[in-house]
Amino acid sequence: MCGSVKAAIRRTGRGTWDRFAASDPGLLRLMAGLRTVAAIVLTLVTLALLHTGVTLMVAGAMAAMVATFAIREKEVRGQAITLALGLPIALAAMTLAALLHTSIIAGDVFFVALIFGAVYARRFGDRGMALGLIGFQVYFVSLFVHATVPTLPELYLTLAVAFVCSAVVRFAVVPETPEGTLRRLREAFRARLAQLVATHVELVDAGPKQLDGVLDDLRRHTARLHEAALMIQGRLEEGTRDAAVAGLLQRRVADAEIAAERLGVMLLNARSAERTDTLTLHLPDAPVPAMMNRVQAEGDAVGTLRRDLEALHLLVARAPGDRGTGLAHVRNRLLGYRDEDNLPPGTPAVQDAFRGLGEAARAVLGLRLALDGPQDESDDSPATTRSREEFDAEDLAIVGAEESADSEDDRTGLQRPTTRAACQVAVGSALAIVGGEFLSTQRWYWAVLTCWVVFLNTASTGEILVKGYRRLLGTVLGVVAGVALAGLVGNHTWSAFFLVLLCVFGMFFTAPLSYALMSFFVTAMLGLLYTLLNTYSLATLVLRIEETALGAACGIIAAVVVLPVHTDRRTDEHLGTVLVRLREVVSAAVEQLSGGPAVDLLSRARDLDTALDDLRGSTQPLMHPITPLRGRRQTARYLVALLDTCAYHARSLAATAELVPFSKTVAADPRLERAGLRIACNIDLIVARVADEPAEGEVESGASIASMLDADDSPALRSGTVTFRVLRHLQRLDEGVVGIARSLDVPVTGRSGSRNSPVAAEIP
Structure with missing residues (x-):
C-alpha cells in the first residue's frame, strides 16, 4: 500500500514537472530569472559585508543585472570573454558619465554618440550587442544614482563586485552550458509531444460541443511542438560535439514532429464525414469539415483506437529509465500497425489512423534510441526488430549535417540594417x-x-x-x-x-x-x-x-x-525568402524521391522553418488586435497558415526522401519528377510577383497531382503505400501554393482542386 502511494506521488510529481518543462522549453526563462536574481543577491550580500550605502547597493544590483542578462553567447568560453571585456567598458562608461555630470550639453552629445555606437555594435554579433548594451546600461545607471567624480572609487569597486558576482553565479551557481540546455530542450520536446498525444485522445471522444475547444488545443500543442523542435535545431551545433550525433538527433526530432502532426490529421479524417485539409491545424478558427463523430460508429475499432492512443501516450510520457515487459508489449503492438495485415477492420480513414499510430510509435522508438541510447531487445516482436534494423541502416547513412553558410548581407552604408537602426x-x-x-x-x-x-x-x-x-x-x-x-x-x-x-x-x-x-x-x-x-x-x-x-x-x-x-517591405522580403526556401526543399526532395542524388534535406528544411519563423515575427504588427487594417490582418493570418501547411508537407517529403537511399521499403518513383516541376514553377512565379520582377506565365492548377501519374497507365496505387503518402503531400503542397497565389493576386489558370482520378479522390 505504501509503495503504491509513493508510486502515485512520483507519477503526480513527474506529471507536474513535465507540464512545467513543456511550458518553458529548456527551462530558459526559469534559468535566466534565477541566474539574474542570484547574481543580484550575491552582489547585495557582498556589498552589505563591505558596509556600502544604499545608493551603491542599488547601483551594484543594477550593474549585476546588466552583466548577467546582456551575455547571450552559447559557448561558456565566449561568455567568459565577453564578461571580461564588459568590465572595462562599464568602468569607462561610469567614468565618462561622472566627468560629464556638470556639462549638460557635452553629456547629452556623448550619450547620443554612445547610443549610436551601442546599436551599431550589433553588426558584430552577440558579443558586440552585449558590450554595447553594457556600455549603455551602465551609463544609464550612473545617471540614475547621480555619479560624480568623488564617488568614482566606490563606484569602481561596486562595478567590480557586481561583475565578479555575476561571473560566479553564471559559471558556478547557475551554470549555462550548451549541453545542459540541449538536454533540457529534448526533455521539453518529449513533454510537449506527450501533451499533443493526450489531445489526440480527447479528439477521438469529443462531441460536437467540445470539438472546437479540442481543435484549439490541437492547434496550440502542434505549434508548441514545432517551436520546441526549432529550439532544438538551433542548439544542435553547440550542444553536441559530434556532427553525426547532431544529424541523428535532428532527424529523430523531425520524424517525431511529422508523425505526430500526421496522426492528428488522420484522426480528424477518421471522425469527419469528409476529408480534412491540413490547413485546419494551422489556421485559427478554420471551419471544421463536419460536426458529427463518425468514428463512434466504428464499433470495436473506436475502443481499440482509444486504447492504443493512450498506449502511445504512455510510451511518450515514460521516464528515460523506465523499463518493463508491459511497455515492450505496448510498443510491439503499436509498431505492428505498420504491417497492412495487422490493421483492424474498419473504413479506410480509420485504418489510416491506425497506420498513423504505427508510424508515430516508430518515431517515438527512434527518438528514444537517439536520446537514451540502446535498449533491451529481448522482448522485441518482428515488427519492432524491423524498425530497429531500419534505424540502424539510417544511422549508418546519416552524417552530420553540414553547416549551411549563411548568406552574407551585401548591403553597405546606410542600407546596412545595423547602421540604419x-x-x-x-x-x-x-x-x-x-x-x-x-x-x-x-x-x-x-x-x-x-x-x-x-x-x-x-x-x-x-x-x-x-x-x-x-x-x-x-x-x-x-x-x-x-x-x-x-x-x-x-x-x-x-x-x-x-x-x-x-x-x-x-x-x-x-x-x-x-x-x-x-x-x-x-x-x-x-x-x-x-x-x-x-x-x-x-x-x-x-x-x-x-x-x-x-x-x-x-x-x-x-x-x-x-x-x-515599412512593415510591408520587410514582410515581402521575408515572404520571398520563405518561398525560395520552400522551393529548394520541395525540388530537392522530389528529385531524390525520383531517383536523384542524395542531399542534406533536413538542413534545408531547417532553413525553411527558420525563414518562416522570421516571417511570422515580421507579420505580428499586421496581426495585432489594435491594427485598423482588418482586411490585411486576415490576409496575413491566412498566408502564414498556408505557408505553415506547405512547410509541414515539405518536411514530410524531405523525411521520406531521406529514406530512399538505404531503405528496403521506400523506393524511388521517377514519375514524381513531373509533379515537382509544376510546383517549383508555380513557386517561381509567386516569388517574382512578390519581388516585383517581370515573369511570364500563370500559376497552373488544373489536373490533380495523382491524375498526372495516372496518365502513365501505371498500376493503381494502394492506400498506405509510400508513393501514395508522397502524393498526398504533393497534392496538399500544390493546393497550398495555388492558395498563396490567389491570396497575392497572382494569375492562376485552370481549376484549383480538380480531382480527375480515383486515387486523387482518396488523398486526405
Whole structure:
C-alpha cells in the first residue's frame, strides 16, 4: 500500500514537472530569472559585508543585472570573454558619465554618440550587442544614482563586485552550458509531444460541443511542438560535439514532429464525414469539415483506437529509465500497425489512423534510441526488430549535417540594417533628450531608455509601434503596482530589496512571453528602487508614464522619418525568402524521391522553418488586435497558415526522401519528377510577383497531382503505400501554393482542386 502511494506521488510529481518543462522549453526563462536574481543577491550580500550605502547597493544590483542578462553567447568560453571585456567598458562608461555630470550639453552629445555606437555594435554579433548594451546600461545607471567624480572609487569597486558576482553565479551557481540546455530542450520536446498525444485522445471522444475547444488545443500543442523542435535545431551545433550525433538527433526530432502532426490529421479524417485539409491545424478558427463523430460508429475499432492512443501516450510520457515487459508489449503492438495485415477492420480513414499510430510509435522508438541510447531487445516482436534494423541502416547513412553558410548581407552604408537602426535610435534619443528635459531636468533619461528599448529586436515601423504601445501599457499598470508596493514596504530596506528581486525574476521569466508584462515588472521595481533611495513620490511615477510615452513617440517618429523600413517591405522580403526556401526543399526532395542524388534535406528544411519563423515575427504588427487594417490582418493570418501547411508537407517529403537511399521499403518513383516541376514553377512565379520582377506565365492548377501519374497507365496505387503518402503531400503542397497565389493576386489558370482520378479522390 505504501509503495503504491509513493508510486502515485512520483507519477503526480513527474506529471507536474513535465507540464512545467513543456511550458518553458529548456527551462530558459526559469534559468535566466534565477541566474539574474542570484547574481543580484550575491552582489547585495557582498556589498552589505563591505558596509556600502544604499545608493551603491542599488547601483551594484543594477550593474549585476546588466552583466548577467546582456551575455547571450552559447559557448561558456565566449561568455567568459565577453564578461571580461564588459568590465572595462562599464568602468569607462561610469567614468565618462561622472566627468560629464556638470556639462549638460557635452553629456547629452556623448550619450547620443554612445547610443549610436551601442546599436551599431550589433553588426558584430552577440558579443558586440552585449558590450554595447553594457556600455549603455551602465551609463544609464550612473545617471540614475547621480555619479560624480568623488564617488568614482566606490563606484569602481561596486562595478567590480557586481561583475565578479555575476561571473560566479553564471559559471558556478547557475551554470549555462550548451549541453545542459540541449538536454533540457529534448526533455521539453518529449513533454510537449506527450501533451499533443493526450489531445489526440480527447479528439477521438469529443462531441460536437467540445470539438472546437479540442481543435484549439490541437492547434496550440502542434505549434508548441514545432517551436520546441526549432529550439532544438538551433542548439544542435553547440550542444553536441559530434556532427553525426547532431544529424541523428535532428532527424529523430523531425520524424517525431511529422508523425505526430500526421496522426492528428488522420484522426480528424477518421471522425469527419469528409476529408480534412491540413490547413485546419494551422489556421485559427478554420471551419471544421463536419460536426458529427463518425468514428463512434466504428464499433470495436473506436475502443481499440482509444486504447492504443493512450498506449502511445504512455510510451511518450515514460521516464528515460523506465523499463518493463508491459511497455515492450505496448510498443510491439503499436509498431505492428505498420504491417497492412495487422490493421483492424474498419473504413479506410480509420485504418489510416491506425497506420498513423504505427508510424508515430516508430518515431517515438527512434527518438528514444537517439536520446537514451540502446535498449533491451529481448522482448522485441518482428515488427519492432524491423524498425530497429531500419534505424540502424539510417544511422549508418546519416552524417552530420553540414553547416549551411549563411548568406552574407551585401548591403553597405546606410542600407546596412545595423547602421540604419543606429541612425534611427540616435535621432530618436536626441528628440527624447530635448523633450525629456522639458518634462523633467532630473528624470529625462527615462524617455531615452524607452526610445532605446523600442528599437531592440525590432526592424520595421510596425514592430516599433507595437512595442511602444506595449511598453506604455505595461508602464501604466506598473505605476499602479509601484504605488501599492511602495506603501507596503515603507522604510523596510530589506523587504524592498526582496520585492525588487521578485520583480526582477518576474521581468526575466515573462520577457519572452509578453513585453507588456515585462514592462509592468520593470516599472514596479523602479517604484521600489525610488523608495530605497528616498526619492519616491506619486508624482515621480506619473512622470515615469509621461517620459515613457514621450520616448515611445520619439522612437516612432524616428522610425517613420529616418531611413524608414515599412512593415510591408520587410514582410515581402521575408515572404520571398520563405518561398525560395520552400522551393529548394520541395525540388530537392522530389528529385531524390525520383531517383536523384542524395542531399542534406533536413538542413534545408531547417532553413525553411527558420525563414518562416522570421516571417511570422515580421507579420505580428499586421496581426495585432489594435491594427485598423482588418482586411490585411486576415490576409496575413491566412498566408502564414498556408505557408505553415506547405512547410509541414515539405518536411514530410524531405523525411521520406531521406529514406530512399538505404531503405528496403521506400523506393524511388521517377514519375514524381513531373509533379515537382509544376510546383517549383508555380513557386517561381509567386516569388517574382512578390519581388516585383517581370515573369511570364500563370500559376497552373488544373489536373490533380495523382491524375498526372495516372496518365502513365501505371498500376493503381494502394492506400498506405509510400508513393501514395508522397502524393498526398504533393497534392496538399500544390493546393497550398495555388492558395498563396490567389491570396497575392497572382494569375492562376485552370481549376484549383480538380480531382480527375480515383486515387486523387482518396488523398486526405
